[in-house]
Amino acid sequence: MLLYRSKMSTYKSSLETTHLKSITDLLDIPNLYLKSLCTYLVPLEFICAMMELHDTSDQDSLGTGKVSRRWPIESQEEPISVIREETEEELKADTDHTRPLTSKGRLQTHFPPKSRPTSSQRKYPHHPGSARSRGSSQAGTDSKKTISRANSRKSRPESSGSRLSRLGPDLDHSESDEENLPHRPRDHPPEIDFTTVDINDETAFDTDLEDKETTTAYDPTGRTAYIEGCKKVGVVPASYFLRHMNDPHLSMKHHGLGAQGMRAIAMSLVSNTSVLTLDLSDNWLGHPGGHAVCEMLRDNCFITHLDLSDNKFGLQTSESLSRTLQQNSTLTHVTLSGNNFDDKAAVHFSDALMNTTKLEYLDLSRNLFGESAGIVLGPAIADNSSLKEINLSWNSIRRKGAVAIAQGVKNNIYLKKINLAWNGFGLEGAIALGDALKGNQTLEEMDLTNNRVTPEGAVLIGKGVSVNETLTTLRLGRNPMQTAGCYGICAAILRNPNCALREIDFKDILVNKDFDDIFKQVQEQIPDIKMRHGGMEPPKKPRARIHPMVKLTNYIEKNNLRLVDFFNKFDKDGSMSVTYEEFQQGIECARAALQKLVKSESLQDTGIKLTQEEVQILLNELDSDGDGEINFSEMVSGHTGFQESQQENINVILTASQPRPVTT
DSSP states (O other): OHHHHHHHHHTHHHHTSOOHHHHHHHHTOOHHHHHHHHHHTOOHHHHHHHHHHHHHHHHHHHHHSOOOOOOOOOOSSSOOOOOOOOOHHHHHHHHHOOOOBOTTSOBOOOOOTTTSOOTTTOOOOOOTTSHHHHHHHSTTOOOOOOOOHHHHHHTGGGSHHHHHHHHOTTOOOSHHHHHTSOOOOOOOOOOOOOTTOOTTOGGGSOOOOSOOOOOOOOOTTOHHHHHHHHHHHTOOOOHHHHHHTTSSEEEOTTSOOHHHHHHHHHHHHTSOOSOOEEEOOSSOOHHHHHHHHHHHHHHOOSOOEEEOOSSOOOHHHHHHHHHHHHHOSSOOEEEOOSSOOOHHHHHHHHHHHHHOSSOOEEEOOSSOOOHHHHHHHHHHHHHOSSOOEEEOOSSOOOHHHHHHHHHHHHHOSSOOEEEOOSSOOHHHHHHHHHHHHHHOSSOOEEEOTTSOOOHHHHHHHHHHHTTOSSOOEEEOTTOTTHHHHHHHHHHHHHTOTTOOOOEEEETTOOBOHHHHHHHHHHHHHSTTOEEEESOBOOOOOOOOOOOHHHHHHHHHHHTTOOHHHHHHHHOSSOSSEEEHHHHHHHHHHHHHHHHTTOOOHHHHHHOOOOOHHHHHHHHHHHOSSOSSEEEHHHHHHHHHHHHHHHHHHHHHHHHHHSOOOOOO
């Protein structure tokens, strides 16, 4: 550095200017070299050696009167490769331009002052061994390498400046002296490629010799954790999960994950911040998979809706789920239907119901809860302060369990919807639910489909409806309550002027015209009410009309009368002939006696129940000649012919009902 300062002080006046040409003229070196020195930070020793060489040249010129200007470059064996980014035009010009050679075939390293190329003609010299020289001789070969500043520091001892300083300042630069230079074996220092480096970007240079530490970026989606988890548990990653793991609503139902697949997914969901609704239904996770879900929910604070139905958890998982529901503060909707939870598991869920403060929806349908489970869950429902909807359908809650559930509904002041369908509450449960509707003023929807509610039970539920002012939906379909029970519910609505019911479901229950009439009155009171039933009862078929002759024959046989004795009852004058008037008078007297309910001998003898129309039909049947009178012979023939026709009809019916013989 001191040598550099002493030399630069000699040329202070020349260095004060910023024009690059003045410096090159002073140092007698090409503008290209100095530009390379300034741009690519060629070592300081090389600059000092060049300045010493310039002093030597000045001394020689003073003695001889000649100025010898040469390029201070390396020997032919170890050239300096100066590389910069070149345009296509420059590359093309390089191929056309060839530097002159010396008399011995060497590359000319200096030019006379007049023949020196101008700035517009200056190109990078094609040194032997350089990247461009090799590129021109070896087609298709690119040997350029990019190295850091640290590597350039390591190559400084082999730079041309240091070699020139070792050779001494008295080195003669004539062509003949170049042959006397000590021959050294050619070694190929690493070439420096600055073509792709931005000198204004500090990060483009490796200024530190230490290796940089590699750090792994945090993955909020959990994708990396899922891949590593799959490798750990030995399962194939689910492509659907990888594609949709950033969706707010993630559905993985029916994927057959199993316990191991769920463990890998749980590892990624621990850090996942995108999924808000997670559906894992029907994957047969079992207890290990359920435990993995519970462990994940202890750390995940983003999932709010969780569906774990049809995963065959059982009693062991119910305990873990209970602890999770009590500790997790973000879950609001949980579905656990179809997981084989029994009465023992109901104990754990009752603890969760009494201690949770965030859960708003709980589905425990299609499990194995019985009477004992109802007894346990009833008080828990009464004490819960966050639950708005609970589903206990498709269980076996009956008798005392049904009564306990109804009492829990009565004492809960937060519950909005309850589904108790397909449980078999029966009459005891109907009584308790009627009482619950009287005391509860927050419940809005109740489903009692298929609960063995009889007409009496429907009337008792109606007593609660007649007082309740918040219930909007009531479902009582598929119960054996018949049209009488439906009628009782409608009558209860009419007794409640503040009734809030807007939907009534009597699915698969047949109603009659009486119900239709009372429901029209309900519609007048509540115009926007909707009702569904199983349809109107089919009209009763009219009884088959009995032929008057049959009644006449039955009367004769019942009273053990002969036909002639019966005829004499009507033939008052003994003429063996009865007119239409006499026959009608006898029949009317018998009918009048029946209407007055007068018990007399004559009534018993002539008590034939015939209408006026039937009497006329009988007269037409018996008066075969149409003379307007019925004689005894006509009565006998008419009676006998009717009996024969009846017997023929009976034979036809019997023949049709007999099985036909099998033919081969």
